[in-house]
Amino acid sequence: MNGNNNFDDDAGLILAAEECPPEKFEEYHKFSKYDEVIIRKLCAHGPVLIRGGRGSGKSALLIESYRRMKKIDGIFPVYVSLRYLPxxxxxxxxxxxxxxxxxxxxIQREISELDLDYTFTFATDQLSLQLELLNLAQTVGVRIVLLFDDAAHIGREKPLEVFFDLFRTLSSSLISCKASIYPGVTKFGIRFDVFNDSTVVDISRSDVLSAPDFFPDVVRARYPSLAEKQTFSDRLSPSNFANLLGRAVVGNLRGFILACNRFDGLEKVGIPEVNKCMLDMASDYFWPLMDEVAPKLGVYEPLIEPAREIIEAIVEHATKPVRDRTRSIAQDKVLVHRQLVSQYTKIFEILEYLGFVARREASRALKSGGRGPIFAINLCNLLDSIPSKRLTFEMVDEWLSGNSEPSDIHISGSIFHDIVLPTLPQEHGLAILEKPIDMLGRSAAYPYGFTPYLIETLHAGGIETVGQLANSSDQQLDDIDNIGLAKIKIIRETVYQAIWM
Structure with a gap:
């Protein structure tokens, strides 16, 4: 190892549960009553898929389930991160x-940590793995629960059919498989029936009324000063502040944490400060997020521009009554005809994945005929499109009440009329791997990114692209001057964020 690191000790923000130090996990993570139901399903027997967008809390639920099962006799839990480039x-x-x-x-690491008197033979194929797992369960007398995190990648769908075949094959009376997936997973393979071979649980926190204590609990855990009444102006309570930010980012936990970080150091918080935070999140986080994610989408990279056009059209449609002065407050939900959602399926999946919208209901009747799903709209983008760009207490009350009717987008309308879907290319891998490591510098899009000094150090070590960095072994990185074990961990976490979002 190359001795002391000369970098700033700040390792960046903890934006992913799998990167949270184990000793800090319980302190930083809080779970609602609905989360507790999901955790119970993950701990119980039977295959389960938890589905949610980027930063929605899937990993936290898997890790918390793993932590709890470790304390239960007769259960052998294994948390497996599939963030592995090969x-x-x-x-x-x-x-x-x-x-x-x-x-x-x-599994071998878990056996070693538990100091079990059992030798698990390293498996190289599906059959030997299945036999080894069954032998472990029967010999030790346990039920094995396999928790697969990041099983799916939105830009690389081809291996998914193989994964779900393994998921189905490994599941038995002694082995339970659980996995996290994103909203757009559809390629389950011909042998995997998603409804018969698993229980699918959706994570959605965009409706703060269903869990009014969740976001306030997160604030109390991570930002104690933002949970104190004296921090806020008279008409803004700590719970309304937390729930407004949670609703603003349609329940996306990563977006919520980044929004809360913007209040660090403020002695007093009122509506003007929240107003500024939401506008800043729209301009320097959510819109840049589109550019950050584009090279990770593989064959779907050309859909970023039409995705941008669709969310702009949705927001413009929802705020038009305010511009026309027929409404004083913009509608924060939109009901889209199912034929339009079907036509732009992958785009809606991308928008939901990134936290621009969140599906609230699967189907509701439109006033003009037909049915479709309801999507909650990101309030940061909504506020940015209102002529005054000014947040009021009346808006806060209406948006948190959830009582406003959604605006309708019908199949016969012209809202999406000019949006053209491009022809998708053949499978060609992820463009992110060919990007220079300079793009991993800290920014609004990469708050967890590298310092300029670290980028220069990696260049000096002969590493130029994200793919080269991802494929470098720990020893290769350790051989670079001024990089040691602690900095290698930071590098790995940043690269994982860059590739897997």
Whole structure:
């Protein structure tokens, strides 16, 4: 190891649960009553898929379930992060080989930590893995629960069919498989029936009325000063502040944490400060997020521009009555005809994944005929499109009450009329891997990014692209001057964020 690191000790924000130090996990993570139901399902027998967008809290739920099961006799839980680049770049038998390797290593590590008198043979194929798992369960007398995190990547869908075949095959009376997936996963393979072979649980926190204590609890855990009444102006309570920010980012926890960070150091918080935070989040976080995510989308990268056009059209439609002065407050939900959602399926998945919208209801009747899902709109973008760009207490009350009727977008309307879907290219991998490491510098899009000095150090070590960095071994990084074990961990976490979002 190369001795002391000369970098700033700040490792960046803890934006992903899997990067949170184990000793801090309980302090930083809070779970609502609905979360507790999901955790119970993850701890119970049977295959479960938890589905949610980027930063929605899927990893936190898996890790908390793992932590609780470790305290229960007769259960052998294994948390497996599938953030492993070879898995993302392979398919078929090659994918299975890498998968067996990752899972075998995780199981061996778990056995070692528990000091069990059992030798788990390293598996290299599906059959040997299945037999080894069954033998472990029967010999030790436990029920094995496998928790697969980041099983799916929105820009690389091809290996998913192989994963779900493994998911189905490994599941048995002694082995329970659980996995996190994003809203747009559809390629389950011909042998996996998503409704018969698993229980699917959706994570949605955009409706703060269903869990009014969740976001205030998160604030109390991470930002104690923002939970004190004296921090706020007379008409703004700590709970309304937390729930407004939670609703503003349609329940996305990562967006919520980044919004709360903007109040660091403020002695007094009122509506003007919240107003500024929401406008800043729209301009220097959510819109840049589109550019950050584009190179991670693989064949779907060309859909970023029409996705931008669709969310702009939705927001413009929702705020038009305010501009026309027929309403004083913009409608914060939109009901979209199902044929339009079907036509732009992948775009709506991308928008939901990024936190621009969140699906509230699966189907409701439109006044003009037909049915469709209801989406909650990101309030940061909504406020940015209101002529005054000014937040009022009346808006806060209406948006938090959830009582406003959604605006309708019908199939016969012209709102999406000019939006053209491009022809998608053939599978070509992720463009992010070819990008220079300079793009990983700290910014609004990459708040967890590298310092300029670290980027210069990596360049000096011969590393130029994100792909090169991702494929570098710990030893190769350790051989670079001024990089040691602590900095390697930071590098790995940043690269994982960059590739897996």
């Amino acid at each position: 898995l993302l770049q392979s398919d078929g038998l090659e994918y299975i080989t890498h998968f067996c390797s990752v899972l075998s290593n995780s």
